[in-house]
Amino acid sequence: MNCRDFNNVVNELADGRLMEAAAREAGLGHASECVDCAAQLMDARGTSAALHIAARADVEEAPARVKETLLNAFAERLRESMEQPAPVAERPPVVVELPARRALRRWDAATVAAAAAVLLILGSAYLLRESRRASQPSQMEAALPAPAVSPENVVGPETPDKNKGASVPTIPQDASTNAAANPPIKRTTPLAHKAPRVENVAAKLKSETAARNSAGSMRKGAGSNGGEYLPLTYLAGATAMESGTVVRVEMSRAALISLGVPLSAERTDETFKADVVIGDDGVARAIRLVGND
Amino acid sequence: MLGGSAAAFEALYDRRQGGLYRYALRMTGSEAIAEDVTQDVFLELMRDGRLYDPARGSLKSYLYGMARHRVLRRLERERSHVSIDDEEDGGAPRTDGRLRSDEDPFADLAREETVSLVRQAVLSLPPHFREVIVLCHLQEMNYADAAEVVACPVGTVRSRLARARTMLVEKLRALKGPSLGGRAVKAEQAI
Numbered sequence: 001m002n003c004r005d006f007n008n009v010v011n012e013l014a015d016g017r018l019m020e021a022a023a024r025e026a027g028l029g030h031a032s033e034c035v036d037c038a039a040q041l042m043d044a045r046g047t048s049a050a051l052h053i054a055a056r057a058d059v060e061e062a063p064a065r066v067k068e069t070l071l072n073a074f075a076e077r078l079r080e081s082m083e084q085p086a087p088v089a090e091r092p093p094v095v096v097e098l099p100a101r102r103a104l105r106r107w108d109a110a111t112v113a114a115a116a117a118v119l120l121i122l123g124s125a126y127l128l129r130e131s132r133r134a135s136q137p138s139q140m141e142a143a144l145p146a147p148a149v150s151p152e153n154v155v156g157p158e159t160p161d162k163n164k165g166a167s168v169p170t171i172p173q174d175a176s177t178n179a180a181a182n183p184p185i186k187r188t189t190p191l192a193h194k195a196p197r198v199e200n201v202a203a204k205l206k207s208e209t210a211a212r213n214s215a216g217s218m219r220k221g222a223g224s225n226g227g228e229y230l231p232l233t234y235l236a237g238a239t240a241m242e243s244g245t246v247v248r249v250e251m252s253r254a255a256l257i258s259l260g261v262p263l264s265a266e267r268t269d270e271t272f273k274a275d276v277v278i279g280d281d282g283v284a285r286a287i288r289l290v291g292n293d
Numbered sequence: 294m295l296g297g298s299a300a301a302f303e304a305l306y307d308r309r310q311g312g313l314y315r316y317a318l319r320m321t322g323s324e325a326i327a328e329d330v331t332q333d334v335f336l337e338l339m340r341d342g343r344l345y346d347p348a349r350g351s352l353k354s355y356l357y358g359m360a361r362h363r364v365l366r367r368l369e370r371e372r373s374h375v376s377i378d379d380e381e382d383g384g385a386p387r388t389d390g391r392l393r394s395d396e397d398p399f400a401d402l403a404r405e406e407t408v409s410l411v412r413q414a415v416l417s418l419p420p421h422f423r424e425v426i427v428l429c430h431l432q433e434m435n436y437a438d439a440a441e442v443v444a445c446p447v448g449t450v451r452s453r454l455a456r457a458r459t460m461l462v463e464k465l466r467a468l469k470g471p472s473l474g475g476r477a478v479k480a481e482q483a484i
Contacts, residue, residue, distance in 0.1 A: 011458050043462045050465065051430040053404055054411040058431050060324075062314040062331045067306060070335050071299065077339060078297050 001026040006037045014044035229277060229286035232259055244279045248290065259287060306335055309353065312432060313360045319427045320364045322416045330363045354441035361424065361442055368420055406469075414464035422457035429454055 009027045012019045031038045251259075254268040261274075277286040310331055317327035334356055338345075345355050415426055428439040429450070436454075440447045 008455075011455055043466075044458065047458055047462050047465065048430075050407050050411045051426070051461075054408045054415075055431045055433055057404070057408045058315050058319070059311075060315055060318060061311040062328055066328055066332045067303075067310070069332060070306060070339070071303060073336060074299055074302050074339055078299065081297070 001030040003030075003034060003037055006030045006034070007040070010037070010041055010044050011048075013041060014048045016048075227288055229275075229288045230259075230261060231286050232276075232284050242280075244277050244285060247276050247278055249274055249276055256287075256289070261287060261289065302335075302339070305352075309356055310335070312353075313356060316357060316427055316432055317360055317364050319412065319415060319431055320361075320420070320423060321367060322412075326364075326367050330360050330367070333363055334359045350441045351438070354438055357428075357442040358444065365420060410465055410468050411461075414461050414468060417464050418457060418460055422453055422460060425450055425453045426457045426461060 006027055009019065009023055011017075013024065013027050013031075031041045250271050250273050252268065253263050253266075253270045253272065256272055256274065257263050257265065257268075263272075273290045274287050275290055276284050279285050313334055314327050314331045317330040318324060321327060321330075337359060338356070345352065349355075350358075415423055415431070418426065424443060425439060428434045428442060429436065434442070436447045436450050440450045443450060
């Protein structure tokens, strides 16, 4: 053992702590041969003895007032804990199923968003429909009183006479007939002479009220060039008719009455000439009387 | 004790208060600080005793660890008070009457002088070296327990202790002269 190794074990040697017997013998042997290490061992033993004396003398304790204070504090704390209500963990939970609430919130948000989207779509559709409705009467009014193609021109050589025989109907019939209910129409002009197409003619012509109001003018105007057209059909969604054909026909009074033309029920076998507006789908849309022979 | 037993708390206090008080006293040299530290340790144990985890160490080490934390904090804050307290005591630490022997008054004087010198020398050590001397020699803890209190490996305690012993010899020699070894040995023989 050299001095450095001895320095590592000198305190254990001085304190008499448990250590390997071989290391102890080596250390003591080195101290017996090395004067410096022997002096170091003597100092270490003196320090160890002094520390031992100091440890034996170390018998102080905390003052009694510390214990009294602590015991009072413990009793006070114990009393407070007994006076307090049940611990929070034992209380019934105030808020439960937080995940469900969150899910509900998410569901609510999704529902609101979907409802908003549906409302937006419906609102847009409604506005679009209203805008179309607002634009259709003007088209109809522009087309019906003065069609782009006059029925007289369509008929050609056949010139309508004044509708002298047509009596004034008192109560117009229901004009809401469809194509299937329409009676057969006797054509006065061959199909080969079909009139040119009428562009941008409104499909939704006029309501029944308008027809009633226009009954007088229809009768008056039916003398030569005919009066106003009376709508025959009210097809849902058929609010616009881009093109159509005006066909002059000859119909009995009864047939006209069944179509809603305001005529009296006298002489039901009497025939009248009329212009019928037929859409591209083949459905008669409107009719007006022309001058009768 | 955590279940609310005052008797258990009192028994624990009686068992551990002396060591904690003396540890704080030797580390700070102030009875007032040692009293505060002892009281604070048990108050915290009363308040946050459930934080103690037996798997991490013994209750003794847990209590000493709390005391050490407070002692080091007080040393940082009231370092100057240590010397003032020492000056108030005249540099003469109190000794227990049981160590006195009526048969050999000279031996008593030698013991008291030795104890006083050792306490002064210990107080003059840096805190990290002081605490291993206090724990391993004055409190007579083994290295493992001291390592738990100081929260460092046993090897670190051992090396610090060796260094502290060397420093302590120098301090004692400076305080009393080169005859320390023989004086201490004579005093121990007188006991």
